[in-house]
Amino acid sequence: MSFQELETILHPRSVAVVGASVNTFSFGYSYAHHLVEYGFKGPIYLVNPNYPEIVGLKTYPSVRDIPGPVDFAISCVNASQVTAMLEDLAEKNVKCVHLYTARFSETGRQDAAELEQTVLTLARRKGIRLIGPNCMGVYYPQMGLSFGFNLPKDSGPAGMISQSGGGASGFVHLASLRGIRFSKVISYGNGLDLTECDYLDYFIQDRETKIVLLYVEGVKDGRRFFDTLSRAARVKPVIVMKGGRGQAGSRMTFSHTASLAGSFPVWEALVKQAGAVSAGDFDELIDLTVAFRFLPQVTGKRVGVIGGGGGPSVIAAEECEESGLEVIPIPQDMRKELKDRGVNIWDWISNPVDLSIVAGSGVTDIDMLHLMGKHPAFDILMANVNEWVFMTLASDERFLGMKNQVKNHISLRDTYPKPFVVIFGERGVITGEQDNWRWKVIAEAREELIGAGMATFPTFRRAAIAVRKVQEYFAGLD
Amino acid sequence: MSFQELETILHPRSVAVVGASVNTFSFGYSYAHHLVEYGFKGPIYLVNPNYPEIVGLKTYPSVRDIPGPVDFAISCVNASQVTAMLEDLAEKNVKCVHLYTARFSETGRQDAAELEQTVLTLARRKGIRLIGPNCMGVYYPQMGLSFGFNLPKDSGPAGMISQSGGGASGFVHLASLRGIRFSKVISYGNGLDLTECDYLDYFIQDRETKIVLLYVEGVKDGRRFFDTLSRAARVKPVIVMKGGRGQAGSRMTFSHTASLAGSFPVWEALVKQAGAVSAGDFDELIDLTVAFRFLPQVTGKRVGVIGGGGGPSVIAAEECEESGLEVIPIPQDMRKELKDRGVNIWDWISNPVDLSIVAGSGVTDIDMLHLMGKHPAFDILMANVNEWVFMTLASDERFLGMKNQVKNHISLRDTYPKPFVVIFGERGVITGEQDNWRWKVIAEAREELIGAGMATFPTFRRAAIAVRKVQEYFAGLD
Numbered sequence: 015m016s017f018q019e020l021e022t023i024l025h026p027r028s029v030a031v032v033g034a035s036v037n038t039f040s041f042g043y044s045y046a047h048h049l050v051e052y053g054f055k056g057p058i059y060l061v062n063p064n065y066p067e068i069v070g071l072k073t074y075p076s077v078r079d080i081p082g083p084v085d086f087a088i089s090c091v092n093a094s095q096v097t098a099m100l101e102d103l104a105e106k107n108v109k110c111v112h113l114y115t116a117r118f119s120e121t122g123r124q125d126a127a128e129l130e131q132t133v134l135t136l137a138r139r140k141g142i143r144l145i146g147p148n149c150m151g152v153y154y155p156q157m158g159l160s161f162g163f164n165l166p167k168d169s170g171p172a173g174m175i176s177q178s179g180g181g182a183s184g185f186v187h188l189a190s191l192r193g194i195r196f197s198k199v200i201s202y203g204n205g206l207d208l209t210e211c212d213y214l215d216y217f218i219q220d221r222e223t224k225i226v227l228l229y230v231e232g233v234k235d236g237r238r239f240f241d242t243l244s245r246a247a248r249v250k251p252v253i254v255m256k257g258g259r260g261q262a263g264s265r266m267t268f269s270h271t272a273s274l275a276g277s278f279p280v281w282e283a284l285v286k287q288a289g290a291v292s293a294g295d296f297d298e299l300i301d302l303t304v305a306f307r308f309l310p311q312v313t314g315k316r317v318g319v320i321g322g323g324g325g326p327s328v329i330a331a332e333e334c335e336e337s338g339l340e341v342i343p344i345p346q347d348m349r350k351e352l353k354d355r356g357v358n359i360w361d362w363i364s365n366p367v368d369l370s371i372v373a374g375s376g377v378t379d380i381d382m383l384h385l386m387g388k389h390p391a392f393d394i395l396m397a398n399v400n401e402w403v404f405m406t407l408a409s410d411e412r413f414l415g416m417k418n419q420v421k422n423h424i425s426l427r428d429t430y431p432k433p434f435v436v437i438f439g440e441r442g443v444i445t446g447e448q449d450n451w452r453w454k455v456i457a458e459a460r461e462e463l464i465g466a467g468m469a470t471f472p473t474f475r476r477a478a479i480a481v482r483k484v485q486e487y488f489a490g491l492d
Numbered sequence: 493m494s495f496q497e498l499e500t501i502l503h504p505r506s507v508a509v510v511g512a513s514v515n516t517f518s519f520g521y522s523y524a525h526h527l528v529e530y531g532f533k534g535p536i537y538l539v540n541p542n543y544p545e546i547v548g549l550k551t552y553p554s555v556r557d558i559p560g561p562v563d564f565a566i567s568c569v570n571a572s573q574v575t576a577m578l579e580d581l582a583e584k585n586v587k588c589v590h591l592y593t594a595r596f597s598e599t600g601r602q603d604a605a606e607l608e609q610t611v612l613t614l615a616r617r618k619g620i621r622l623i624g625p626n627c628m629g630v631y632y633p634q635m636g637l638s639f640g641f642n643l644p645k646d647s648g649p650a651g652m653i654s655q656s657g658g659g660a661s662g663f664v665h666l667a668s669l670r671g672i673r674f675s676k677v678i679s680y681g682n683g684l685d686l687t688e689c690d691y692l693d694y695f696i697q698d699r700e701t702k703i704v705l706l707y708v709e710g711v712k713d714g715r716r717f718f719d720t721l722s723r724a725a726r727v728k729p730v731i732v733m734k735g736g737r738g739q740a741g742s743r744m745t746f747s748h749t750a751s752l753a754g755s756f757p758v759w760e761a762l763v764k765q766a767g768a769v770s771a772g773d774f775d776e777l778i779d780l781t782v783a784f785r786f787l788p789q790v791t792g793k794r795v796g797v798i799g800g801g802g803g804p805s806v807i808a809a810e811e812c813e814e815s816g817l818e819v820i821p822i823p824q825d826m827r828k829e830l831k832d833r834g835v836n837i838w839d840w841i842s843n844p845v846d847l848s849i850v851a852g853s854g855v856t857d858i859d860m861l862h863l864m865g866k867h868p869a870f871d872i873l874m875a876n877v878n879e880w881v882f883m884t885l886a887s888d889e890r891f892l893g894m895k896n897q898v899k900n901h902i903s904l905r906d907t908y909p910k911p912f913v914v915i916f917g918e919r920g921v922i923t924g925e926q927d928n929w930r931w932k933v934i935a936e937a938r939e940e941l942i943g944a945g946m947a948t949f950p951t952f953r954r955a956a957i958a959v960r961k962v963q964e965y966f967a968g969l970d
Contacts, residue, residue, distance in 0.1 A: 178803025262819030263810030270802035324748035325656025332741030341740030442918035
């Protein structure tokens, strides 16, 4: 399918929700709600014979009663009602139907699989393209399309294609907390008509999308997929996560999206050959997106680290090293500069820089970052905010120093063109902490970093793995 | 050193803080504050010539001015003042000094290393035992001893020995959020006098301690360490985390605690041979503690999983499998039972159980857990609460169902003797969410599970790795 065709589908002038509902438990309610809440600009037609209005909008007893033209329809009806609905929608010249509707081939039942084929044949005959079935459909905040509550209303450069719907909406939510915003996210479930290749082809050309994320459980046409992936990866970073790697996972992909998962080692080799980046789980998919989104090109592996306290510095060093980064010793000329400046720990200080050593020494962690920032021996800088230790500290002064540190980190990032990564712990806040000033200061500091477009990661391990993969990606481009 | 000797040290009748301070930035303030705040029962003597009182307590100009006997002293004075302080404390017949004081051999400087040896020689001559130097000392909530703000005041069965102080206090804080409480935590830094072996020997006999955690960067006497570790691991689970695995990490351990780290593969083999359990990082150390603390004996590897939605179920399956657990297919007799009960997805449902499949099917996820709970094919049960997806859902009814689920999980755990693990996501809450009812419901649900003593983990991957290691531990005991 051409770029222009999908571009038109994603810019409908009007949307119908067939099977809209007053039951707030249902997705027939949710999709109607989102069109209003996310500000869809054109006419919204809700179809339900049992209620005169839903989410404050007039409803129509049937598709045929809709007064104006319909470009895009969201189907929340049961599987058994889909063919009749398609006949009706064809009368309205609808271009595309998103089948939230499930219980087709993924049930493993012959009658359901046959019904799915009937739906496809009918849609093809009527010239209707299908997203799904068995999926969440489209999140395109700029158009006023959403498939989840609590997702950002503003947009950004990440585009996502996801076979899983729940995975996609949870992912968008979690990634948004790390500063990622999305151009478009398409959850496509069983991929009956439009497949991951159609969406990938679209994202290659889509100017709103600078980074492409893909969660896929299985592909129907391997050759076309790797051809499309290779073309995409030449144009922009593509990060691929495969669901269904082992035996149990593969078995599971069938009942989820009727996908046959195939051999994972073969898959990984092909993703690499295509020039794309492979992510092992959703956390890594977010980490890689953060790294591509917020870091400049990563040109080397030698990292200078502010490790926090002593133990955390030891751990930071080995987690960087185990990911293939090089935690180099402090260069001699840098030591000499420290000595010339009368720094009393010039011979003791290491990389990582241990905060309990620099305290009161005549240099601060920020001074050390500046020295490493301007020194050519370091390709990457990393600093640990160490929030878990901060939670056990006492005084306001000591603690509020974290806010200054954050400002300094942002200004440091703006001073040197090197990739600069900040490690900022995450942990489940408990309800009793809502009024704990420590928690608030920590949350505000993290939000300031993220709001300023810093690349932040919850642990050194996760940061190091992502940065190393991004470095390999850029090395592969040469 | 005998159990009784350290037991006496850890039950001082009076404590002195030498170098107590009004500066809330300093640890001279913190240690004084904690003795009051955590309710130390005996006399507290604060030594500082410059202030008449600190944290509401009278201060003494020097150690010699303290009116009563002193059993335990916390040293916050500079390294250069330590020998004079020890002479004074010897006059008071003090049994043990915790040297928070740092800047000894870990600086790598000869004069500092020599001073450290002088301190040791003097302490030995005076019959004073030393904890540290360069460490946080003792957290023993039942005695009113603490080394951090915001740490629990109640105690529990985990005992910890940590060479890193910041690591220890942050660790206690994070572990407490997962329901872990501690008997005693001893941070011992450079281990000049008492070493990890003395503390291990103590924990073997300590009745308050059922699980021993050890963070160590290097040991001075390898033979004694592995002998002590072997004896300890025969008596209770011992979980060991090694700091300083690679090149950069090893280099770093020296400037942190003057430890020579040694070869990591050799280390790991010896830990295993000793019958102890090895943890790769602080997160895994917490996970293993949760598993040993809250699960019954893990007798097999076959796991039944409630995976949440479709994508998360696929991921759950493979993360369990990659950790060496077996995600077995639904047994035929269980399918038959479902069919006999008229469940309309009897032939479709898989392990993991996909919540989007069971919805409206005639069985709930809880029914499926009961079936797996009573079926002998399953050794372990796991259920995913999937909080990240819940954050994007709409209605109160749907969402509040989570609270019922939590109650059901607890009752299910109490019904079947099998290990039952709950996966409950964690993520950084942002300040704007403080009043979001979704966040509150999620936090309350997690706290209810943890409060009920359930084994909860933030991801399937982390749960599966911990459970598998615990299963291997119990298999090794046979």
